[in-house]
Amino acid sequence: MVRLINDAEARRLLPMRDAIGAVERAFAEYAEGRTRMPGKIYLDIEGYGDFRAMPAYVPSVNKAGVKWVNVHPDNPSKGLPTVMATLLLNDPMTGKLICIINAGGLTDLRTGAAGGVAAKYLARKDSSVIGVIGSGHQAWTQMLAYREVFGSRVKLVKVYSRHMEHADAFAGRVRAELGYDARAYKTAEEVADADIVATVTPARRPVLIADWVKPGTHINAIGADAPGKQELESALTIKARVFVDSIEQASHSGEINVPWRQGLINEKKLAGTIGEVIIGRVPGRTSDDEITIFDSTGLGIQDVAVGHVVYEKALKENVGIEFSL
Numbered sequence: 001m002v003r004l005i006n007d008a009e010a011r012r013l014l015p016m017r018d019a020i021g022a023v024e025r026a027f028a029e030y031a032e033g034r035t036r037m038p039g040k041i042y043l044d045i046e047g048y049g050d051f052r053a054m055p056a057y058v059p060s061v062n063k064a065g066v067k068w069v070n071v072h073p074d075n076p077s078k079g080l081p082t083v084m085a086t087l088l089l090n091d092p093m094t095g096k097l098i099c100i101i102n103a104g105g106l107t108d109l110r111t112g113a114a115g116g117v118a119a120k121y122l123a124r125k126d127s128s129v130i131g132v133i134g135s136g137h138q139a140w141t142q143m144l145a146y147r148e149v150f151g152s153r154v155k156l157v158k159v160y161s162r163h164m165e166h167a168d169a170f171a172g173r174v175r176a177e178l179g180y181d182a183r184a185y186k187t188a189e190e191v192a193d194a195d196i197v198a199t200v201t202p203a204r205r206p207v208l209i210a211d212w213v214k215p216g217t218h219i220n221a222i223g224a225d226a227p228g229k230q231e232l233e234s235a236l237t238i239k240a241r242v243f244v245d246s247i248e249q250a251s252h253s254g255e256i257n258v259p260w261r262q263g264l265i266n267e268k269k270l271a272g273t274i275g276e277v278i279i280g281r282v283p284g285r286t287s288d289d290e291i292t293i294f295d296s297t298g299l300g301i302q303d304v305a306v307g308h309v310v311y312e313k314a315l316k317e318n319v320g321i322e323f324s325l
Helices: 007-013 016-031 104-122 137-153 164-178 234-239 247-253 257-261 274-278 300-317
Strands: 002-005 041-045 049-058 063-071 083-090 097-102 129-133 156-160 182-184 196-199 218-221 241-244 292-295 321-323
Touching: 002 007, 002 300, 007 097, 007 104, 007 300, 016 104, 016 137, 016 274, 016 300, 049 300, 063 300, 083 104, 083 300, 097 104, 097 300, 104 137, 104 218, 104 274, 104 292, 104 300, 129 137, 137 164, 137 196, 156 164, 164 182, 234 257, 241 247, 241 274, 247 257
Parallel strands: 002 097, 129 156, 129 196, 156 182, 196 218, 218 292, 241 292
Antiparallel strands: 002 321, 041 049, 049 063, 063 083, 083 097
């Protein structure tokens, strides 16, 4: 039998704390060389958007799977999400399909969890001011992750969005649901002096400039997930210690893809992967003054890891619909 789990059920079954734990373990397992994950495959449809196939195998949870996800920037005008995704989970021993999950929410949650893991290992321990550039679904899950990692240490959340009304609404939601002091600002520069800055935009031109960022800042660069996208000025990327989720993916479609193609950065200039930090192979933050960057491209192992959590909970609670193919 195959279990079908809708988006609302999947979100409920994956609290951020569980997502962070699953993603942290998957990053570590990837650094240890135990996972299997071919490169992300892109299918571009000119004038519409793109599709991505993300296969992976995570032996610790004994699951293989593939996420089929789209990014269509004009979808909101049609009443649809920009990003929609379906995750298929298989038994790796037999190949049998065991679960289909509407994974739009899981994509947001596992991406937020990655930012939380990175901040846990790379941000200063006394970080108390968070800057968010962007105000969409993934900006919100970044905040959910920071709440899990930093709790009451967060004293202020500074928000910038291209549309001031969106920034105001986001700040209001942070105040109402997370209980943090949150304020909207008219420029990205005004939020760039935070201890942790998350860039969560579809930008193809930098929205965060090197001169705006103070020493000791940690930056989670989340938005760049395709060739040509770039949220951080190259001068900022070059002077910081840069950690990635996957060197292969980041070099062609992550935040570093533009300076990489320009020859300004290469593998030797990277500090390492976040998984290597987790397992202690490379050091994370080494001083309170250095600027650290986490380049999050989103990995198939993250999807399989959180999908496993959802599937196991669905079995226990008898959530979803069972059917045979």
